[in-house]
Amino acid sequence: MTETLGIHGPETAPAFPMKRASGCPFDPPPELTEQQRRGPLTRVDIGEGRIAWLITGYEDQRKLLSDPRVSADFTKPGYPSPVKRTSQTSSVGFILMDDPEHARQRRMVTAPFAVKRIAAMRPRVQEIVDGLIDELLAGPRPVDLVQAFALPVPSLVICELLGVPYADHDFFQANSKVVINRETSADERDAAFARLGDYLRDLVGEKQRAPGDDLLSELAERVDAGSLTREEAAGIGVLLLIAGHETTANMIALGTLALLEHPDQLAALRDSDDPALVSSAVEELLRYLSIVHSGRRRAAVEDIEFAGQTIRAGDGLIFPTDIGNRDPSVFSEPDTLDVTRDARRHVAFGFGVHQCLGQTLARMELQVVYSTLYRRIPALRLAASVEDIPFKHDGAVYGVYELPVTW
Incomplete structure (x- = not known):
C-alpha cells in the first residue's frame, strides 16, 4: 500500500x-x-x-x-528550497536548471575543467601552496589557518582560472559568505547576489573589450557570438566563483582539523610519498566530512x-x-576515518548530470595541499581546544570559521 x-x-x-x-x-x-x-x-x-x-x-x-x-x-x-526564493536566486547559473538548458550552459565551461587541463595547472597550484606555506613559516604564531592558507589557496586558483582580479577577494568572499549562510535574510541574500552579479557582469564587459587567456574571456566570446547573454555569462561566473573557493577552502581547513584529531591518519599521510595514498586520503576525507550538509x-x-x-x-x-557517505551497506565502519580506504564511490560531489563540474580541480588542489602542508610543517598542531573552534553550523557548506594553529 x-x-x-x-x-x-x-x-x-x-x-x-x-x-x-x-x-x-x-x-x-x-x-x-x-x-x-x-x-x-x-x-x-x-x-x-x-x-x-x-x-x-x-x-x-x-x-x-x-x-x-x-x-x-x-x-x-514543491522545490524544497533551504532559503526563501527571491528574484536573485537565478544568479547562480545553471546549477538550478534542468536539461536541455542546464546541459547547454554547462558544456560552455566544461573544457577548462577537463582532466588534462587541470593536470597542467598542478605546477602553478603547487607554487601557490608553497608560497603561502613560506609566508606561514616566516610569520607569527599562532595563526588562523583559514585566513592565512585555506581561503587564499582556492581563491587564487579560481581567480586565475576565471580571470578575476585576486585584489577583489575580500569583496567576493564577503558576499559569498552572505549567500551561503542559511540564516541570512532574503533581502541580505538578494543584495549580495546583486553585488556579485553586477561585479561579474562588468567584468565580462571588460573581457569583451580586452580578452585574456581565461574562462571569463571565453564566456565573453560567446556573448559576442550571441550564444550567451551577458546576464547568463555573469550567472555562470557567480556560480564558479562561489563554488570554486568556498567548498575547497572548507575542505582544506576541516580536513586539516580532522587529521589533527586523528594523529595516526595524519602520520600515515604525512610520512608517505606515495601519490596513490594521497589520492586515497583526499577521497576518504571527502567521504568522511561531506561538507555539503544541508542536502541536495x-x-x-x-x-x-x-x-x-x-x-x-x-x-x-x-x-x-x-x-x-556513511551508509554501512557500502562503506565498512563508515564512521571511521581511514586514509587507506578506497572511497572513490562517495557521493560528496553529488551524482547524475548535476555532479559537481569542478570536482577534478578540487581533487587536484586537495592533493597538492594534503601532500605538502603536513610534510613541510610536520609539527603542525591546534592552538586551541576543539571545543573552542567555531564550526559553520549555520552554513550551506560545513567547515570552520577559524582554525588557530601553531608548530
Whole structure:
C-alpha cells in the first residue's frame, strides 16, 4: 500500500536540517543516522509547514538523483528550497536548471575543467601552496589557518582560472559568505547576489573589450557570438566563483582539523610519498566530512513509485549525501576515518548530470595541499581546544570559521 505526501504532511515529521551531536563535529546528526536505519524514505519538516521527502540510503540517492523525473529547477512546484526564493536566486547559473538548458550552459565551461587541463595547472597550484606555506613559516604564531592558507589557496586558483582580479577577494568572499549562510535574510541574500552579479557582469564587459587567456574571456566570446547573454555569462561566473573557493577552502581547513584529531591518519599521510595514498586520503576525507550538509534539493515532476511509497509530482526531495557517505551497506565502519580506504564511490560531489563540474580541480588542489602542508610543517598542531573552534553550523557548506594553529 502506498502513501502520499501532503503539502502539510504529518505533525510528527522531524525538522530538517538536523543538529550535530555536541562533541562530534565530524559526524552527521545522530537523528539523521537514525532515519537511515529506519528506511530509505522519511518525511521531514523544512519549515513554514513545508514537508519534503528525505532520501538517506546511498544507492537510493544515486538512483533518484539520476532519475529524469527528479528536477533541479528551483522554479518547479514543491522545490524544497533551504532559503526563501527571491528574484536573485537565478544568479547562480545553471546549477538550478534542468536539461536541455542546464546541459547547454554547462558544456560552455566544461573544457577548462577537463582532466588534462587541470593536470597542467598542478605546477602553478603547487607554487601557490608553497608560497603561502613560506609566508606561514616566516610569520607569527599562532595563526588562523583559514585566513592565512585555506581561503587564499582556492581563491587564487579560481581567480586565475576565471580571470578575476585576486585584489577583489575580500569583496567576493564577503558576499559569498552572505549567500551561503542559511540564516541570512532574503533581502541580505538578494543584495549580495546583486553585488556579485553586477561585479561579474562588468567584468565580462571588460573581457569583451580586452580578452585574456581565461574562462571569463571565453564566456565573453560567446556573448559576442550571441550564444550567451551577458546576464547568463555573469550567472555562470557567480556560480564558479562561489563554488570554486568556498567548498575547497572548507575542505582544506576541516580536513586539516580532522587529521589533527586523528594523529595516526595524519602520520600515515604525512610520512608517505606515495601519490596513490594521497589520492586515497583526499577521497576518504571527502567521504568522511561531506561538507555539503544541508542536502541536495530536488522536486518530483512526475509521480514516482519508490520503496513502497508514491512520491507525487510536486513533492520536494532532499538528498543528505553526508549520511549517504556513511551508509554501512557500502562503506565498512563508515564512521571511521581511514586514509587507506578506497572511497572513490562517495557521493560528496553529488551524482547524475548535476555532479559537481569542478570536482577534478578540487581533487587536484586537495592533493597538492594534503601532500605538502603536513610534510613541510610536520609539527603542525591546534592552538586551541576543539571545543573552542567555531564550526559553520549555520552554513550551506560545513567547515570552520577559524582554525588557530601553531608548530
